[in-house]
Amino acid sequence: MxxxxxxxxxxxxxxxxxxxxxxxxxxxxxxxxxxxLIDEIGLENFTxxxxxxxxxxxxxxxxxxxxxxxxxxxxxxxWYWGWQEYQLVFSTSNIPSPEERLKLAIDLIATDIPxxxxxxxVNLEILGRIVISESSKAYLTKEVDAANKEGFYSxxxxxxxxxxxxxxxxxxxxxxxxTLISTIVEGIHHQKYFADHLPSLTDIKSDSQKxxxxxxxxxxxxxxx
Amino acid sequence: MxxxxxxxxxxxxxxxxxxxxxxxxxxxxxxxxxxxLIDEIGLENFTxxxxxxxxxxxxxxxxxxxxxxxxxxxxxxxWYWGWQEYQLVFSTSNIPSPEERLKLAIDLIATDIPxxxxxxxVNLEILGRIVISESSKAYLTKEVDAANKEGFYSxxxxxxxxxxxxxxxxxxxxxxxxTLISTIVEGIHHQKYFADHLPSLTDIKSDSQKxxxxxxxxxxxxxxx
DNA sequence: CAAATATAATAGTATTACTATCATTTATAA
DNA sequence: TTATAAATGATAGTAATACTATTATATTTG
Numbered sequence: 308m309x310x311x312x313x314x315x316x317x318x319x320x321x322x323x324x325x326x327x328x329x330x331x332x333x334x335x336x337x338x339x340x341x342x343x344l345i346d347e348i349g350l351e352n353f354t355x356x357x358x359x360x361x362x363x364x365x366x367x368x369x370x371x372x373x374x375x376x377x378x379x380x381x382x383x384x385x386w387y388w389g390w391q392e393y394q395l396v397f398s399t400s401n402i403p404s405p406e407e408r409l410k411l412a413i414d415l416i417a418t419d420i421p422x423x424x425x426x427x428x429v430n431l432e433i434l435g436r437i438v439i440s441e442s443s444k445a446y447l448t449k450e451v452d453a454a455n456k457e458g459f460y461s462x463x464x465x466x467x468x469x470x471x472x473x474x475x476x477x478x479x480x481x482x483x484x485x486t487l488i489s490t491i492v493e494g495i496h497h498q499k500y501f502a503d504h505l506p507s508l509t510d511i512k513s514d515s516q517k518x519x520x521x522x523x524x525x526x527x528x529x530x531x532x
Numbered sequence: 533m534x535x536x537x538x539x540x541x542x543x544x545x546x547x548x549x550x551x552x553x554x555x556x557x558x559x560x561x562x563x564x565x566x567x568x569l570i571d572e573i574g575l576e577n578f579t580x581x582x583x584x585x586x587x588x589x590x591x592x593x594x595x596x597x598x599x600x601x602x603x604x605x606x607x608x609x610x611w612y613w614g615w616q617e618y619q620l621v622f623s624t625s626n627i628p629s630p631e632e633r634l635k636l637a638i639d640l641i642a643t644d645i646p647x648x649x650x651x652x653x654v655n656l657e658i659l660g661r662i663v664i665s666e667s668s669k670a671y672l673t674k675e676v677d678a679a680n681k682e683g684f685y686s687x688x689x690x691x692x693x694x695x696x697x698x699x700x701x702x703x704x705x706x707x708x709x710x711t712l713i714s715t716i717v718e719g720i721h722h723q724k725y726f727a728d729h730l731p732s733l734t735d736i737k738s739d740s741q742k743x744x745x746x747x748x749x750x751x752x753x754x755x756x757x
Numbered sequence: 758c759a760a761a762t763a764t765a766a767t768a769g770t771a772t773t774a775c776t777a778t779c780a781t782t783t784a785t786a787a
Numbered sequence: 788t789t790a791t792a793a794a795t796g797a798t799a800g801t802a803a804t805a806c807t808a809t810t811a812t813a814t815t816t817g
Binding site: 348349351352440441443444446447448449451452455460463464467468482483484485486487489490493494497498500501504505507508509510511521524525528529532 | 573574576577665666668669671672673674676677680685688689692693707708709710711712714715718719722723725726729730732733734735736746749750753754757
């Protein structure tokens with residue numbers, strides 16, 4: 308999982324941005340530094356003005372790439388899920404046992420990203436952190452339905468869909484595969500957040516192995532029931 | 533569950549507000565109409581100015597009760613969890629079987645609040661809706677740790693703690709009771725949101741009975757494993 | 758080298774998220 | 788009943804946010 312294909316590119320729905328941030332230097336900086344700034348000050352305090360100042364550019368230049376900070380967030384999370392999907396496909400490709408593949412999938416979601424893992428100047432560890440604490444805000448808005456219609460959440464849905472398919476391989480009669488997997492994915496992120504900030508809501512303190520193991524056990528217990 | 537005790541009062545941590553909204557007419561309206569307005573336009577678009585206009589009062593008057601809209605949100609969610617806790621204690625009080633109590637607890641979380649259920653001019657159905665779509669924003673902020681230290685999330689933690697205790701009655705050796713219950717509570721809310729807005733992430737379309745049944749099955753499967 | 762494209766500089770607007778002051782109304786208690 | 792306190796209303800003000808618009812200046816590409 309360390310170095311994948313040298314020049315991999317994650318595809319993100321074009322409607323999310325005004326101008327492809329991958330098409331220019333400034334665009335790439337907006338993404339890579341945007342991640343860092345959101346992580347530092349939180350999405351609520353993050354503004355395009357502050358980002359522009361940090362990049363020594365102007366607010367209007369940033370607005371040429373993204374319509375709003377929520378769109379930037381949607382871009383970042385889509386990118387993240389696209390990357391996770393890529394890793395899922397990659398890491399499960401030669402594994403015949405669906406049970407083994409499910410375990411790998413859940414561990415993939417649960418595993419902490421090692422520090423300084425970079426793809427195209429995106430720091431994945433930091434991106435992983437903002438996905439945990441901010442990603443739900445990308446869909447918990449009054450604009451969900453419009454955004455969903457545009458396909459802004461398709462990367463996430465695809466990942467959940469793929470893991471659900473593995474569940475169905477294990478038990479084709481299990482009718483709650485999507486519910487189960489979306490519960491597990493959100494659950495893992497929540498538990499990590501709780502471990503750091505609201506520890507009495509969890510029993511697993513920053514041990515991604517145990518976290519993955521718990522959810523794998525839970526999944527298999529209900530799937531095979 | 534229809535009419536409980538006529539004049540029940542849910543206690544909310546005093547530090548959440550500047551002035552007790554229950555102590556005056558205006559305060560009560562801020563809460564009851566605040567809920568309605570947040571539901572209508574979403575937390576992002578909600579402002580104290582808009583609420584003041586609707587109440588035919590002034591922004592500064594609203595600010596006398598709550599420091600910020602985030603505090604109002606914390607107040608509303610605390611109130612909600614306090615109310616859920618009350619109902620939990622009430623509905624499980626005479627049930628000896630912990631398994632039966634767990635089922636009741638999960639169903640309580642999953643059950644849709646019937647329309648027009650009112651306690652002290654708070655519309656619970658609407659409050660339930662905003663808890664689903666906005667409550668996580670109460671803790672997904674840079675101020676979590678400070679807020680947690682002040683005890684702003686204790687109502688939620690207490691509810692999770694109580695249900696976890698039931699889990700431990702069923703199996704005292706189960707070491708993931710908090711993880712399991714917080715996963716289920718958040719999971720139920722997410723699934724309801726998904727059913728309405730991102731249906732491909734769920735298999736249960738607005739059927740709170742099935743939702744409760746699924747999570748109960750899942751809980752028992754892992755607890756007894 | 759011209760033309761297109763990208764960025765910088767600057768300005769401007771309505772709204773947000775507050776804080777402050779002072780006048781007026783309403784409740785309470787002596 | 789009146790004095791006093793408490794709550795609300797009216798008004799003003801400020802820095803920041805979330806944008807849009809315009810024009811000038813670089814930079815790239817054909």
